[in-house]
Amino acid sequence: MLLELNDVTVSYGQTPVLFGVNMAVDRGDIACILGRNGVGKTTLLRSVIGLNKAISGNIIFDLQNITRLPIFKRARSGIAYIPQGREIIPYLSVLDNLKLGLSAGKKKSSKIPHEIFEFFPMLKQHLNRQGGLLSGGQQQQLAIARGLMSDPKIMLLDEPTEGIQPSIVQEIEDTLKRINREKGITLIVVEQKVDFVRQLAQKFFIMEKGVVVAEGATPALTDDLVHKYLAV
Template sequence: MLEATGLFSYYGKSPIIQDVGFRIEKGAFASILGRNGVGKTTLLRTIMGLTDGIAGNLSFDGENLGSMPTHARSKLGIGYIPQGREIIPRFTVRENIVMGTYARTDGKRGIPDFIYELFPILKEFLNRRGGDLSGGQQQQLAIARALAMGPKVLLLDEPTEGIQPNIVKQIEDVIVRLNREMGITILLVEQNVRFARRASNQFIVLDKGRVAVSGTGEELTDEIQDEYLTF
């Protein structure tokens, strides 16, 4: 579904992602791991076309992403929940979610009922401004907005960072359900190795912008954690 070979990605003239290759199959749950500053967020931004330029090959569902603009990538079915959530604080919960529907190709603008089942609090707060929600509720809103587009794959950048503990487990469980029950491919940037081990069937460890090691979920060993993930 999502494949890269010899991928470089730049901010200005500086290559942040360097000679990266990976293949993520449809329905996979892949975690991208690594210490701070190694290129994890940049890799997601590269997939969305949000860096200054790329070299190498990057494709999704057989489509060459190349210089394709971000909105076109969204219409292919790539949903993105960025670090910091980036909801629109002055928009209501309803308006934020409906924004996601504009990436749909079928023209539907209704909010899918399953979103309320996943996040009941959002139905209760439909007319509340997004900026008035707690951090955890805003994260739920950001995921709901991405789901409203009917994505084939979700890119999530540290979705539980800075979230109150009582909501972290709920968000983790929803992400697993989206993969296991709804068949959505997940590409997750995560610092929580415990969750990555529980949820992933594939992992990629980045170090200095390159793939240091990759494998199946069962191959994410304590030795790898000690070498590449311990601060």
């Protein structure tokens, strides 16, 4: 296992939001997390990178107990977090947005590795543009590229296709598969689009009200499950 959550509980103030989450993801996997709005998907990813602290339970990453580690040490140990809404700095150039990703990793170099432009050729044409001037899909690609800059072992992506036009969704799916296959990076993707999950993931987890209620290999993501836990 590369990442394991054992009985992880997280609260906002006095309000519990995750109630003992259990989840295990193998090295090299692409795992998707599904669930209706507000069930705790974002909170789960935030608890892995350390933006939310687990009040009980354990998070084991790459054989190390990271439950109490600060965010920067988790990032340095190989976790990249690509937040919901992308969080590109609008007034910084594409290049400077990319460089922000370097500081999260171990490397001291300030060069953009060539492979970034192999995965995202579009970025090369827009290096000096302000991040805020890119389209939604381009900003998402920039956010993924920024995550890749730290040379992570795992990437946590929160709804990378939210509000993005279908042609770019396909491009993002293809690029994520390449990143997984060519770099061996494990991916955990929070996603609401079931079709996207079926094409991308090997494993799925469904959350409801702060716990994982169903999981399995992607072929087990049946229409019954979708209807029960995901249909509105």
